[in-house]
Amino acid sequence: SLRLADAFLKTLVAAAAESPVMLVVDDIHAADNASVAILHTVARRLTDGQVLMVLVGRISELRLSPAADALTSDDALSGLISCQLDVLVNETAEALVCRLANSSNSAHPPVARILRAARGNPLAIELLTREWLAHPSTSLLNDLESLDTQPAARVGIPRAIGKMFERQSRRLDSITRAVLDTAAVLGRRLTALDLYAATDIAPGQAAEALSRLKDEGLLREIGGDLEFRNELIRAQAYYAVAGPIRQNLHAKVADLLSQREPKVDAPNLEIGWHFLRGGSPTLAVPFGISGAEDAIAAGAPAEAQQILEALLSYQHDEELCRQMQLLLAKALLDRSNASKAMPALESLLRSGCLTVRERAEVTRLVSNAEFLLAKSPRSLRVAAAKTALEAARETGDAELLLKALLEYARTCKNLGDAEGIRQTRCETARIIDSGTQVPSAYLTIAYCDYYTYEIRSALLALERVAQLNGRDLAQLSFVHNGIGSCYSSLCNFPEASRHLRKGLEIAERIGDDSRASRILSNLTLVCTTLGRYEDAIQVGRRSIELGKRNINQPEIVTAYANLGDAYLLTGDREGASDCLERAKEWVTTHDDWYMTVIFLFENASRALATGNIALALSIKREIDRLTGSAQQLLVQGGLSVKLDAIKALHEDGPESARQLAVDRKRFFRKRVPMYYLDALAVCAWLESHLEGRYSTETQDELKLFEMWGAAGKRALLEAQGFLG
Structure with missing residues (x-):
């Protein structure tokens, strides 16, 4: 060990003699005692060389490794600086996601969803972003988000996280491990101490165990509340619980939540999901319907859609099915998903059992x-x-x-x-x-x-x-x-x-x-x-x-x-x-x-932008075939001015075209300034065509492009030949 340390030291010193050297040791808490001893010896004997040694480790695990703890807290190392790193703030985390996405030339990733799941952990951010970019429709992110609704049968958690979780969970006593299992089921509600009655654990015991889990680094405190350090760790804990036991936990949690008063603290949607995952779809229905109504009213149609589709996959009586189908159609249309809503609406219209109000609702949705x-x-x-x-x-x-x-x-x-x-x-x-x-x-x-x-x-x-x-x-x-x-x-x-x-x-x-x-x-x-x-x-x-x-x-x-x-x-x-x-x-x-x-x-x-006036007039004739002049004005006010003026110029002469443009400019001046700029440009073009120059009044009016900041609007009109 001493010979290895000496050889390692000589190698570092020799390299540092030519240029500065940075030595990075990741996960120092997981290193064996012999490796840590070599690093410790080298650190003590490095006094003059241009060497920077960076040791990275989890605080919660350093104290469990005496050798690593001794190295990272050795006061004899005069150059030792301890730096506790917090999670990334949202701005930095978002920048990391965008940089990873830009390097892949793939679709734009769901930044907010990734940040919610990773909770500032850079490793989790990188993993979830790269995985989503590679498999957007079947990504791990989707599986993590479904933990509170319809958990996948299995999830591909990265091996590094699995090993870390296994190493830490082995050290937990039986009560703390039971609290961890229940917390994984509870998710954001993990600090509700009375819900640990689902595993016969008293509130005091649950509080003590949650503190231990925080010390172990599995949970973190934020805003005075506790949560899993990230959703990857929660998923690992959730799937570490045997399936039948998880189902039993969900059923017990649902029962405890449904007994709470008032229900504001226990949303019906959440209770419905717990009953569903607990294997009780019949008990889930009233909570699911009520929760879906609340979700649609609160502008969360995706949440309503999820639980309604899950409930409709089970057999229910006709009235309940009709009620859920109508709610599902509303939720789908709130997300502009008409192709999925239409079959449900057509089925409702065929049922013949709708009330007058329901029929009015359904026909409006159709x-x-x-x-x-x-x-x-x-x-x-x-x-x-x-x-x-x-x-x-x-x-x-x-x-x-x-x-x-x-x-x-x-x-x-x-x-x-x-x-x-x-x-x-x-x-x-x-x-x-x-x-x-x-x-x-x-x-x-x-x-x-x-x-x-x-x-x-x-x-x-x-x-x-x-x-x-x-x-x-x-x-x-x-x-x-x-x-x-x-x-x-x-x-x-x-x-x-x-x-x-x-x-x-x-x-x-x-x-x-x-x-x-x-x-x-x-x-x-x-x-x-x-x-x-x-x-x-x-x-x-x-x-x-x-x-x-x-x-x-x-x-x-x-x-x-x-x-x-x-x-x-x-x-x-x-x-x-x-x-x-x-x-x-x-x-x-x-x-x-x-x-x-x-x-x-x-x-x-x-066609105008490419100088093809003949094609533009040909298209104008096609527009005239489909619409009247009043309709054209209402569909595309700005472009209709240009095309009508060009047509008038070719068919009726410049004075007719100018009068049309002046009338449109007057019409749009107070109503639609954006189209007023189009009419102004057409007037300026015709004025230049007839007089060979712009009048002083027109020159003053054209300054509006600059005043309003419409540089691109002017550039397009120049490309179309209306402004010089």
Whole structure:
């Protein structure tokens, strides 16, 4: 041992004579006594060399290794510095995940979920990130998250964690080990001492054992509470308990929780899951249904979906099944998952046992699903929306009627029925005037006003919805997206970005990929308008990625168009062309009038940007075949100005084109500043065409692009030939 130490020392000194040397020893607590003795000897005899020795070990295990403890606490080592490392803070942990993801060129990882499971442990963060990037659909992260709902039969915990857990758990006495087993079942509720009665352990004994587990490093204290150091350790502890014993523990915990008063401290969803995992689906049903209703109301549709799908896999009486199917359809549509919701809704309509209210609910949800699917013939979608409206009127329930009116307004927009939207707004306004002050009323008003370019009125209505909204996160995400879109139309881009990001955060929290994709598309437009093209491309790609992941993204054509503009303004014509091609593929497989017209407008816009006026006019003729001029203005105000002016110039002469552009500029000046900029550019183009220069007034107006920060908007208009 001494000869080895001497040889090792000479090697280090010789190497340090040429350049500084850093020696890193990981897991010093796990080293054998002979290895630690050599390191200790070398550390004492290294006095002058340029050697840095870094010893890494777990504090909870160092004291169990006398040799390692003596080395790391030796006061005779004058250069010894002890440094206790805390877990990574969220910002640093998030940066680590992003760096790992960027190096792999894979899909964007679920950062928040990884951070929740790893709890700041860098090794766990790296492991979970790399594993998710390699196997996103079957990742270990999914298995860890299912511990509180439907645990997998087995989980591939890394061997290093398994060995560490085995080494530490062997030292535990029987009571502490029983507390560890129960804590793994309890999860976040592990400090509820009365629940350890499930293993006949008194609260005092449980408290003492939990302290021991904290000292052992299996648990950690945070915010005055205890939790597992990370979910990998919890999973190892959970699966170390034999299956039948785990089932028995879940059943006992469910029984204890169900006896608690009040139930606020014991959510029904949690009790339902414990009964299910305890092998008692019949006992789980009432708690599962109540918990699912609470989850949907609180904006957590994914949680409701999970337990309802699990409960429906068992046999129940017809009434309970109908109740659960309706709740499941609501949860699915709150996550924009129409393709899974539609079979359940069709089954309910066929049942013939629905009450008047239930039928109204189901028909409204069918209309919502038809909008998201965008594949049914237009006549069927109109029929579905009208049926929902009539069924809602039969109930006499104002809230149901308002929700049906919103669905009807959305259908009218997608079919270009401006008159239907105006009638819907009038009926909604009458309901509000009668004293009904609920979020859905103002949401319908906002939807109608936004479509008819009463943007400021729509903004006020949406802000009223945000004030009235209770816990409905799905609705709140929709509202913030709407507010952001209003501010974008008003050229207030900082506020637009703030609200869009807030809506995106909520959409990601509730697991609505479709909504998140649509919000990211709007953010892409904002970034492009501001001239932040690289940000726009990054956000736009994320929008498309989420949109392709969820087949019920009814506005993915807009997402492709917005990303295409960002590519175009960076000179990537191939990327822009590919976006247009992908949008065309979607349009050809969906019977969606609104998105078809949007696609044609965007196609014409791209033709203008490439200088192909003949193609732009040809596409304009196709748009005219599908729509009237009033409809075109409502679908795409900015592009309709450009195409109408070019058509008027070629068919009726420059004066006619200029008058049209001036009229549109006047129309949009107060209503939609974003489209006002388009009309201004067209007026400037025609003025230059007729007069050979800009007037002083036009030059002053063009300064608005700079004042509002719309550098990207101006660049696109320059690319299309309207500004020089």
